[in-house]
Amino acid sequence: MHRLPPLNAVRTFEAAARLGSFVLAAAELGVSSAAVSQQVRHLEGYFGKKLFVRNGNRLSLTDAGHGIYPQTSRALGDIAAMTVRLLEGEMRTRLIVSVPFSLAECWLAPRLSELLETYPQLSVDVRVEDDPVDLARHDVDLRVSYGDYHYPSCEAIALFHDEVLPVCAPELWYRHGNKHFDLAQLHESLFIHTQWGPNYASHPTWSDWFSSEPGHHSPDPARGRRSGLSSLSVTLATLGMGVALGQKAIVQRHLDAGRLIALSARELKLGHGYCGFVPGAKQSRADVQRLIGLLRRLG
Template sequence: MRLPPLNPLKAFEATVRLGGFTAAAAELGVSPPAVSMQVRKAEDYFGKKLFLRTHNELHLTDAGRQLYPSISAALTEISTISDQLLENDARSSIVLSTIQSLSVQWVAPALARFRKHFPDTGVELKIEADPVDLARSQVDVRLTYENHLYPQMSATPLFSDVTYPMCSEGFLSDHLKDGDLTSLSDSHFIHTDWGESYASYPTWAAWFRETGNPRNPDPRKGLRVGGSAVAATLAANGGGIALVPKQLFQELLDQQQLVVPSTVGLPLPHSFFAITQHTPETALVNSTAKSRAVSGLLDALQSSQL
């Protein structure tokens, strides 16, 4: 197959379409003399003049008029296919949105496993509060607590959890030598806001009721924080005692950054979910690279071992 060089053809097509060397040069990012030189190379290749140059004006010759429609159509088709390929490549990356409490202890290990099986798939991780407009934000997977804010979406259950009182070893030895939480002052309690839709449940008042004690520590005298990740971090650093989801922060327990001074637990009323715009089954049927990657990410999230 004998083909002419591409750059001279691009210069010729742009010159005709835009009406001159100057405009063509601006589009191609070169100088007008460089465009003129490329056009001359095209003329040399075909052995025919493509333009008549008179008084700073350009007019197509018969050869130029014969060549232009085919060259224009071919370059347009190449540009269209190139855009499609680049778009498909961009879409092969995944946007993962998550609430803060899941970002480190749950998401990080899952992403490490996912990348072993999909090393060429990029992942953009966003940490943001609910609700998230998945379509507008181009989010592929949203990790959240409960799923009532996403009624039209596909919800994949990840796990349920139980909260326990947790604190640091230092706090335990300084304030809880006998393990009796009733001896603590209200200032020692860390209160967690579980998001706008869930207020502060589970609360310390609910935990004490579970033990048969009517005590209700005053949140105004302790620490009140937004999210279990902040509460767990404060507790691990000796800032007080918090109700912490055990499965979610098992790694901090294994590292002895947190200890559990009581065996009484309070289950979270809802589960954690992965929200997607399409069901995993639909994604598999579509069999695109991105759909397979999303399904692989859901598998990695569901198999997280904390």
Template sequence: MKTRLPPLNAMKSFEAAARLGSMTKAAEELFITQVAVSNQIANLEQSIQASLFMRAHRRISLTPEGESLYEIVSVFFRDLRALSDRTAARGDAAPLHIASCPNFAMQWLIPRIGEFRARHPSVEVELDTSSREVDFARTQAHAVIRSGSGDWPKVDCLALADIELVPVCTGEFLGRHPALATPRGLAEATLLHSGSRPDDWRTWLDATGTPGVDPGASIRFENGSMALQAAASGLGVAIAAKVLVEADLRSGRMIDLFGHAVPARDKYYFITPRGHTSSSLKLYRDWMSSSMASGLAALH
């Protein structure tokens, strides 16, 4: 015959009330009502067929049966808290595994890894590039960085930055193509396209009302990072998310041709499993959000 164990929630209420000497204080600690604590303890007493507290004039004290049970339960919860603390400590000490879409990783994350390590030398980060569907059941990543609309199911999403599209090139390329003084001059320039974001040029041209430019012409690359590298080499004009080229714009390595940023329909998001964020992951997330905001602010 199996022995039925007392309900765990009732044991938690009993342990807190016995330790604090008050059902009201136990309720405050457990974030439940005093009535709920009383009911759970009453259910526990019924379950074990013993009275655990003596109640008189709003004060409670343990019965001999209650003292015997408390000796056992207090050790159990003390050991459980210690195990939880050790597990959390190991989780924070373990490397953070961040999975990012390739463009974001190459243009923003990798150039700034040293900045994060200088601020938080005890936090180790492992970076992976992937464009796969967000599914934490099939990845070891603690967080994923993606562009999108923020509607992924069963996850927590923090919007890192809007995606604002700007045409960029080098000063040397601009010097060789004086027609680029206006957007119409793009018709005479080599446009560099990202295969992972094939509609960005058309989005910008349509929003700015620039006629006579074929958004499908010129050179196409597998991803935006390759297109930006080609632009930095003086091959043509790339269309870029402003947040990914803000350092290049501030240094003068690249030029925002027309000073006209067009918002795309998506944003960059920091995505984590719902309700699962360690202290080191929060550090990384908050650093990213702050660094991106300050970088963009420096352009204005």
């Protein structure tokens, strides 16, 4: 083991040297001025050097004091930083994930559940918000976004490329012909149209769906049900309010549970894939990498 000076005396010296006062050092350390003076004398005795010179109320470092102060300050700063890292890690690992509204409940939540089954000590903060998000200001660890263009300062990590397919509730299917259900013959009022908003123009519409069908049926959105969220369109479909072009990532659990029926095996890809964005300083975090791996595996 390396020979070390008395560490409490070193800490007291550093405070007095930094603040230029035994009184201020005593206030910071929560001790008396006499205790500070005693610790400094103890360190001076250890080194056999005078570390401070008093000129009235003024306190200044000697040449020996100047010689040890920079290394002392750096060493105590490193110990303090190490302590914060370890204590924060012991208390809680917080994972801040930001997602679009449509993906939060049906896509992200089940995947986080699987992650937390394996790592129950994780504390997860899910933030549901539209692009763009100030990742640094809001301390976001992972942002999931549609497309790879919102965050040019971060590397885009491809997660999955979703498709849409026509779905409806079983009761609607039974009510409109069961096995003879014909989308082309369905009244326009029963089509659910997702309004993607002014910033997006790459999502498939019902017109796109019918473009390859004979007769090219094109339901009028003004005469149907309209929704501003793809997840809401799926919810309306599960309630039997119409037929939706549901994103597979959102409808799959409903299909598996029998709450929805797929009306065709034909799927249309979205214009862009979903990507993850991680600020550079957080890319090496194990919890972030575990979540990215899970999201890429499950798609």
